[in-house]
Amino acid sequence: xxxxxxxxxxxxxxxxxxxETFITKWVFSQDHKMIAKQYFVTGVLVMGVIxxxxxxxxxxxxxxxxxxxxxxxxxxxxxxAPDGVMDPNIYLAxxxxxxxxxxxxxxxxxxxxxxxxxxxxxxIGARDMASGFLNMIAYWLFxxxxxxxxxxLFVEAGPAAAGWTIYPPLSALPxxxxxxxxxxxxxxxxxxxxxxxxxxxxxxxxVTVLNLRTKGMTMFRLPLTIWAFFVTAIIGVISFPVLxxxxxxxxxxxxxxxxxxxxxxxxxGEVLHYQGGSPVLFEHLFWFLGHPEVxxxxxxxxxxxxxxxxxxxxxxxxxxxxxxxxxLAIAFLSTIVWxxxxxxxxxxxxxxxxxxxxxxxxxxxxxxKAFNYIATLWKGNLQLNPAMLFxxxxxxxxxxxxxxGIILGDSALDINVHDTYFVVAHFHLVMGxxxxxxxxxxxxxxxxxxxxxxxNKTLGYVHFWxxxxxxxxxxxxxxxxxxxxxxxxxxxxxxxxxxDDLADINVLITVFALITGLAQLIFLYNFIHxxxxxxxAEKNPWKSNTMEWTAPVEHIHGNWPGKIPxxxxxxxxYSKPGKKEDFVPQTTPIAKxxxxxxx
Amino acid sequence: xxxxxxxxxxxxxxxxVWQITKIFEISNLGAKKDDSQVASEKDNDLQGKLMFAFLVxxxxxxxxxxxxxxxxxxxxxxxxxxYTYDTLLIISFIIIFIVQTVTQALLHYFAYKYRGINxxxxxxxxxxxxxxxVWTVIPAIVLFALILYGMTTWSxxxxxxxxxxxxxxxxYAQQWNWKARYAxxxxxxxxxxxxxxxxxxxxxxxxxxxxxxxxxxxVVVTQEFHLPVDRKVIFKxxxxxxxxxxxxxHFRAQMNCVPGMITEFSFTPTTTTADxxxxxxxxxxxxxxxxxxxxxxxxxIAKGEEPLEPYQFxxxxxxxxxxxxxxxxxxxxxxxxxxxxxxxxxxxxxxxxEVIQ
Ligand code: HEM
Ligand SMILES: [Cu+2]
Ligand SMILES: [Cu+2]
Numbered sequence: 001x002x003x004x005x006x007x008x009x010x011x012x013x014x015x016x017x018x019x020e021t022f023i024t025k026w027v028f029s030q031d032h033k034m035i036a037k038q039y040f041v042t043g044v045l046v047m048g049v050i051x052x053x054x055x056x057x058x059x060x061x062x063x064x065x066x067x068x069x070x071x072x073x074x075x076x077x078x079x080x081a082p083d084g085v086m087d088p089n090i091y092l093a094x095x096x097x098x099x100x101x102x103x104x105x106x107x108x109x110x111x112x113x114x115x116x117x118x119x120x121x122x123x124i125g126a127r128d129m130a131s132g133f134l135n136m137i138a139y140w141l142f143x144x145x146x147x148x149x150x151x152x153l154f155v156e157a158g159p160a161a162a163g164w165t166i167y168p169p170l171s172a173l174p175x176x177x178x179x180x181x182x183x184x185x186x187x188x189x190x191x192x193x194x195x196x197x198x199x200x201x202x203x204x205x206x207v208t209v210l211n212l213r214t215k216g217m218t219m220f221r222l223p224l225t226i227w228a229f230f231v232t233a234i235i236g237v238i239s240f241p242v243l244x245x246x247x248x249x250x251x252x253x254x255x256x257x258x259x260x261x262x263x264x265x266x267x268x269g270e271v272l273h274y275q276g277g278s279p280v281l282f283e284h285l286f287w288f289l290g291h292p293e294v295x296x297x298x299x300x301x302x303x304x305x306x307x308x309x310x311x312x313x314x315x316x317x318x319x320x321x322x323x324x325x326x327x328l329a330i331a332f333l334s335t336i337v338w339x340x341x342x343x344x345x346x347x348x349x350x351x352x353x354x355x356x357x358x359x360x361x362x363x364x365x366x367x368x369k370a371f372n373y374i375a376t377l378w379k380g381n382l383q384l385n386p387a388m389l390f391x392x393x394x395x396x397x398x399x400x401x402x403x404x405g406i407i408l409g410d411s412a413l414d415i416n417v418h419d420t421y422f423v424v425a426h427f428h429l430v431m432g433x434x435x436x437x438x439x440x441x442x443x444x445x446x447x448x449x450x451x452x453x454x455x456n457k458t459l460g461y462v463h464f465w466x467x468x469x470x471x472x473x474x475x476x477x478x479x480x481x482x483x484x485x486x487x488x489x490x491x492x493x494x495x496x497x498x499x500d501d502l503a504d505i506n507v508l509i510t511v512f513a514l515i516t517g518l519a520q521l522i523f524l525y526n527f528i529h530x531x532x533x534x535x536x537a538e539k540n541p542w543k544s545n546t547m548e549w550t551a552p553v554e555h556i557h558g559n560w561p562g563k564i565p566x567x568x569x570x571x572x573x574y575s576k577p578g579k580k581e582d583f584v585p586q587t588t589p590i591a592k593x594x595x596x597x598x599x
Numbered sequence: 600x601x602x603x604x605x606x607x608x609x610x611x612x613x614x615x616v617w618q619i620t621k622i623f624e625i626s627n628l629g630a631k632k633d634d635s636q637v638a639s640e641k642d643n644d645l646q647g648k649l650m651f652a653f654l655v656x657x658x659x660x661x662x663x664x665x666x667x668x669x670x671x672x673x674x675x676x677x678x679x680x681x682y683t684y685d686t687l688l689i690i691s692f693i694i695i696f697i698v699q700t701v702t703q704a705l706l707h708y709f710a711y712k713y714r715g716i717n718x719x720x721x722x723x724x725x726x727x728x729x730x731x732x733v734w735t736v737i738p739a740i741v742l743f744a745l746i747l748y749g750m751t752t753w754s755x756x757x758x759x760x761x762x763x764x765x766x767x768x769x770x771y772a773q774q775w776n777w778k779a780r781y782a783x784x785x786x787x788x789x790x791x792x793x794x795x796x797x798x799x800x801x802x803x804x805x806x807x808x809x810x811x812x813x814x815x816x817x818v819v820v821t822q823e824f825h826l827p828v829d830r831k832v833i834f835k836x837x838x839x840x841x842x843x844x845x846x847x848x849h850f851r852a853q854m855n856c857v858p859g860m861i862t863e864f865s866f867t868p869t870t871t872t873a874d875x876x877x878x879x880x881x882x883x884x885x886x887x888x889x890x891x892x893x894x895x896x897x898x899x900i901a902k903g904e905e906p907l908e909p910y911q912f913x914x915x916x917x918x919x920x921x922x923x924x925x926x927x928x929x930x931x932x933x934x935x936x937x938x939x940x941x942x943x944x945x946x947x948x949x950x951x952x953e954v955i956q
Contacts, residue, residue: 374706
């Protein structure tokens with residue numbers, strides 16, 4: 001704790017005397033605010049656009065299979081779309097890279113990287129991350145990872161195409177599909193950099209939250225955003241190394257002839273030498289990360305939502321301690337539910353029962369969170385700005401998507417919907433769309449903190465409503481085509497006349513996807529335009545209690561001029577009786593005779 | 600086509616943006632134009648109402664989907680355990696609906712009801728232990744009941760006995776087709792391994808060990824396989840290259856095919872193919888499909904191409920695990936018929952010893 005004390009008493013200028021050059025300010029910056037922006041631009045603005053574009057391409061293919069489209073030729077070239085007809089291998093590659101980019105690059109690095117970096121120091125009252133240098137390294141590893149992933153799109157035999165889950169043997173043997181050659185190698189190398197970046201970033205977040213909180217900022221006075229980022233970082237540190245080991249073993253099987261995941265294989269007329277390995281082992285290792293990853297994506301979004309819903313309801317978050325407890329419960333349980341992705345892999349049926357049990361247990365803290373959000377709105381005075389709309393939207397899609405988890409998490413019921421479009425519908429709503437809403441909510445809310453300006457409200461509203469309608473329009477019907485028996489990752493459904501009557505639904509979904517995808521341009525425009533021409537922001541535009549709004553609008557090195565403010569109360573004294581204003585910043589001392597809020 | 604579509608999509612988008620922007624502008628009329636994000640009372644009013652409208656939208660989407668998409672769902676189960684499966688599914692869905700309807704209503708109604716008014720103060724409520732206990736315990740109880748039900752169903756399905764009189768069938772997956780192997784008169788599958796695949800100039804298509812006497816009477820079939828109705832079938836599932844998944848949706852059955860390992864699944868078919876073709880839901884579905892195929896055929900004929908063949912219902916074995924380029928087209932027909940017809944069909948097939956002669 002001594003670090004925390006030091007951090008406070010020091011006057012910042014006393015010990016930092018370095019000159020800023022263009023390179024250290026804009027490129028190799030160690031300032032958490034600049035690094036946050038770098039994550040956003042790389043993860044969301046660049047990778048996100050690529051990921052969404054890919055989904056639009058394969059959605060067009062699914063709606064009008066066998067037709068020729070010049071957009072395919074433009075984006076995929078002659079090799080992968082001769083005469084504008086998409087090749088099945090590139091379809092699988094698009095799905096794979098779309099999934100990888102959305103889950104890891106946009107919603108892990110883009111979301112956590114942006115907001116953990118921006119908010120952890122500012123909301124706990126620290127000058128910067130514990131190690132600005134490691135933080136910078138983490139970003140640059142992520143940057144390298146992104147460059148490699150994008151480069152993999154251009155290799156001769158095509159990018160990785162074994163699904164974002166890269167199950168061997170498909171991912172291990174180039175003889176089984178072209179994407180498992182150089183494309184898969186680059187995928188694995190890219191992910192190795194990604195994992196290294198994520199680990200460095202997470203360790204930094206953990207250490208910073210534990211050691212650099214300002215005076216008075218006890219753990220139970222932390223805003224829920226910080227709790228979410230903190231616990232997310234812990235889950236990441238626990239689970240990402242397992243993915244790294246899976247990737248390393250896979251690299252060995254691919255390049256050095258080992259048989260960790262391979263056995264008794266015959267391809268293209270040849271018996272391969274592999275003996276004794278098992279793909280099921282890979283599945284265990286993958287999902288030991290893969291499931292927690294869902295919460296790595298989701299918890300930060302929920303943390304952001306907690307903060308925004310409380311602020312804009314002008315009301316304390318309902319059940320602060322229950323919220324913290326459910327974050328912790330979800331974090332713990334998330335590490336023992338991975339087997340629900342493996343009910344029909346040939347795993348022992350008894351294990352199936354165990355994982356059903358743990359999986360349905362995790363529904364309880366998730367339900368508690370949803371109820372607490374609803375209760376926070378109750379009797380509030382809601383400020384329905386775009387950030388608030390996206391937060392409410394998150395709760396809505398989180399419920400809709402989460403409820404079908406009751407079916408997928410139940411081993412018996414999973415048998416017939418596993419690997420169908422029902423799963424695609426479920427996880428997009430509960431994880432993809434929800435986390436994306438969290439991301440948007442965060443941007444609208446903290447844009448003034450990022451760029452010192454306000455975003456355009458009207459465009460924000462338009463963006464929300466098109467996206468909200470589109471999200472249900474895209475993913476709700478997918479439940480039905482899944483329950484009709486349509487497996488996922490199918491290049492076209494026309495090989496089965498049995499699925500002919502799903503064609504209309506597929507067209508409808510694609511039309512919604514195109515509209516929704518294009519509507520994101522509104523957001524891009526609003527973001528970039530407001531960066532330069534937005535209205536200048538006030539210091540505390542949302543009348544919020546948290547500490548970041550006590551820092552000057554202009555970014556300065558060290559966040560606060562002079563001493564770091566001290567904290568006297570929790571973050572949610574909104575509309576406290578006896579106060580003139582409907583908010584009391586954490587830095588306001590307890591007045592004479594004021595009762596400390598019990599929470 | 601592309602051009603047309605892009606134009607339609609862009610136009611639709613442009614129109615909706617323009618419309619919505621206008622609505623907001625009109626509703627802001629008179630107010631000082633402030634397009635920063637801080638919501639005015641007017642914004643709160645409009646957005647709160649839209650939130651309520653969105654609740655209606657969610658309900659409408661749900662109702663519409665159920666009314667018009669229920670018909671595409673799978674027909675009633677054609678296997679014994681499938682009935683339990685369907686019951687459990689329906690119960691789970693009822694619970695989901697109740698919770699979905701109520702929580703979405705509360706969420707959006709509160710967003711509407713408590714939309715901000717300048718000068719009003721929100722209630723200062725931090726927590727309520729009793730309430731929180733209630734909404735922790737109730738889901739817990741419901742989930743525990745579901746877990747118990749699910750677990751018993753699951754273990755009934757998965758922990759089947761290896762009865763003497765069950766029919767043993769091997770499903771064999773490779774990129775990108777299926778084969779099925781019957782155990783022959785001894786009802787024991789001969790040993791097999793990918794090492795034997797190149798024996799007999801490739802005629803040993805699932806790699807049976809020719810030195811194992813149990814294998815000589817085995818029968819390997821492609822394209823379609825038959826099952827006798829009302830007799831338990833035990834599937835032994837293999838793959839020779841990558842992961843596949845043997846998915847038989849009409850029987851509520853799925854199990855992955857894992858190279859280097861034999862996985863198992865078992866069910867008892869209860870409805871013959873002929874009977875299923877008479878099921879009203881199936882009849883309606885087939886008619887719809889044939890109408891679509893007829894329309895598409897007209898287009899094809901106009902272009903001077905071959906028309907599509909009319910469709911007739913069959914049970915299907917599909918692949919549900921990504922396995923490479925033709926994953927989308929890994930299919931095998933399943934025919935369920937009387938024991939007598941089944942035996943007749945099986946006797947017409949060549950045994951392994953005949954094939955390798
Ligand atoms: C415009 C929005 C989006 C559309 C239209 C879309 C559409 C789809 C579709 C149709 C598939 C399944 C393809 C198949 O199985 O053949 C898919 C796969 C996937 N999507 Fe999206 N998606 C969108 C956004 C997102 C977001 C925000 C995420 C973030 C989590 C995401 C993550 C994934 C993942 C993980 C997969 C699985 C990839 C795989 O099967 O390996 N998507 N997407
Ligand atoms: Cu999971
Ligand atoms: Cu497959």
